[in-house]
Amino acid sequence: MLTRSLAPVVAALTLLLPGVAPSQEELTVYPSNIRPKVIAVPPFATADGTDALGEGTFSDVILRNLQISGWFTPLPDPRLASQQDRSDRARGQTDFAEWGRIGADYLVRGTYAMSSGQIVADVEVFDVSIGQRVIGRRYERIASQQRDMAHAIADEIVETVTSERGIAQSRILYIAQSGPRRELAVMDCDGGRQRNLTNDGATVMAACWGANNTEVYFTSTRDYNPDLCGIFLDGSELWYISRLPGLNLSPSWNPRTQRIALTISRDGNSEIYTMNRDGSSPLRLTHDRGIDSSPCWTPDGRQILFTSDRASGRPQLYVMDGDGRGQRRLTVRTGNNYNDGASISPDGRRVAFSSRLDGQFDIFVMDISGADSSWQRLTNHPGDDEDPFWTWDGQHLVFSSTRTGSKQIHIMNADGSNVHQLTTRGVNLSPVAEPLPPTR
Incomplete structure (x- = not known):
C-alpha cells in the first residue's frame, strides 16, 4: 500500500x-474533550403562498453541519423534534419545559419564503435551559443558494454558542475516480x-x-x-x-x-x-x-x-x-x-x-x-x-x-x-x- x-x-x-x-457515516470510540450539546432542528415552516422545498431542506443540512462541527449532537429520536414543533406552533408558544424533558439543550426554529428568485429565512435559536432566544435573524439569498444559507446558519449557531467560527461554509478538494x-x-x-x-x-x-x-x-x-x-x-x-x-x-x-x-x-x-x-x-x-x-x-x-x-x-x-x-x-x-x-x-x-x-x-x-x-x-x-x-x-x-x-x-x-x-x-x-x- x-x-x-x-x-x-x-x-x-x-x-x-x-x-x-x-x-457510512461511522463514529469512533475515542473520547473528545468536547461534550456536545443536544440540539433540535425541526423542519422549517413555509410562509403563506410559498411552495415547500421538500422535507428537511434546511433542517437536515443545518443539523449535519452542526454534528460535523463536534459541538452538537441531535436528539436520539428525531421524530420528537417534529412532533414537539408542531405542538408548539399549534399552541402559539414554545414549551421549553417539554423540550428540556425530551433532551434538547438548544432549539432551532425557522420559517422561509420564496419570492422573485430570492429565498428569505427567519431563524430563531433558543437556549432551552433558560428559555431565551440567543439568535433571531433574517437570512436572504438568491434561490439557488439554499445550501449556502443553511451553511451560514449553522456557522452562526456554532459561533454564538461556542465563540468559535464554524467550518460549514468551507469546501474540500479531492480526486474522484470512476473506472x-x-x-x-x-x-x-x-x-x-x-x-x-x-x-x-x-x-x-x-x-x-x-x-x-x-x-x-x-x-x-x-x-x-x-x-x-x-x-x-x-x-x-x-x-x-x-x-x-x-x-x-x-x-x-x-x-x-x-x-x-x-x-x-x-x-x-x-x-x-x-x-x-x-x-x-x-x-x-x-x-x-x-x-x-x-x-x-x-x-x-x-x-x-x-x-x-x-x-x-x-x-x-x-x-x-x-x-x-x-x-x-x-x-x-x-x-x-x-x-x-x-x-x-x-x-x-x-x-x-x-x-x-x-x-x-x-x-x-x-x-x-x-x-x-x-x-x-x-x-x-x-x-x-x-x-x-x-x-x-x-x-x-x-x-x-x-x-x-x-x-x-x-x-x-x-x-x-x-x-x-x-x-x-x-x-x-x-x-x-x-x-x-x-x-x-
Whole structure:
C-alpha cells in the first residue's frame, strides 16, 4: 500500500513508461474533550403562498453541519423534534419545559419564503435551559443558494454558542475516480454538492488550494506528461504552471511566500522545488538519491515538511527551511517505519500524517518537533486510513479510508472522534480542506 505522497510519484513514473496506459457515516470510540450539546432542528415552516422545498431542506443540512462541527449532537429520536414543533406552533408558544424533558439543550426554529428568485429565512435559536432566544435573524439569498444559507446558519449557531467560527461554509478538494478516470473534484464540507472541476479523461494526481481560494493547482496527464496545471474554481479557465520533463507533482501553495512547493524529476530523480504561481523562478531545494516528495509549507512560510526514503529506503517525514537549508528527519520512532503525507495544522504546532503499523495505515498526530512522546494515534480500524489534511480551524481532519470497502473521504475531530463519511460512490481520495474561507 502506498500513501499520499509516494503513491502519486510511483503512479506518475508508471505513466511515463512507453506503452503503459494510465491506469457510512461511522463514529469512533475515542473520547473528545468536547461534550456536545443536544440540539433540535425541526423542519422549517413555509410562509403563506410559498411552495415547500421538500422535507428537511434546511433542517437536515443545518443539523449535519452542526454534528460535523463536534459541538452538537441531535436528539436520539428525531421524530420528537417534529412532533414537539408542531405542538408548539399549534399552541402559539414554545414549551421549553417539554423540550428540556425530551433532551434538547438548544432549539432551532425557522420559517422561509420564496419570492422573485430570492429565498428569505427567519431563524430563531433558543437556549432551552433558560428559555431565551440567543439568535433571531433574517437570512436572504438568491434561490439557488439554499445550501449556502443553511451553511451560514449553522456557522452562526456554532459561533454564538461556542465563540468559535464554524467550518460549514468551507469546501474540500479531492480526486474522484470512476473506472480508470481520475478527475479533480470539489464538495461542501459536509459532503454536499459534489462536482468535477475537470472532465477531460486525463489522470489527476494531487491538488492544492491556490491564490485567494479561487485558484486550484493540480497535476494532470492531459498532455501525456504529469504537468502542473491551474484552474479557476468556477472552471472558467485552465492553464499550465510547470511542464518540465518528468514529474511536476504534489503542489503546496503558501500565500505568505507566494510560492508553490512541488516535486519535480527533471534531472531523473524526484526532488523538492519551489516556484512562483506562474511557474517562473524554479528553485531546487533537495539534492538526494532518494525519492523526495509531498512538500507541505508551514503556515508562516518559513519551513517545508516533506517525505523522503533517503535514509532507509522507506518513507519518513523530514523538515527543511524554505530555501532548502537545515534538512533533518522528524519521524524516528521505533516500530513506525513507514510515515508519509504530512499536513501541518494552521497554528503550525501539530503534524498529521499516515503511518503503517501492524500492517495497516492509520492517522497519527505529533508535535512539529517530532518528539516520540507527542505521537497520538487517531484511527485504528480495519482497512487503511490515509491522506490526512487539517481544516482551517485546526479542530478537524479530512482523510481517506477503506474502512467501508472502497476508498472514501471522511472528516473527524482532531482527537479522532466524531467521524463522518462524506463520499460514497466510486473511489475518492486525497482530500484537501479549504484554507480560512472568506465570508460568503
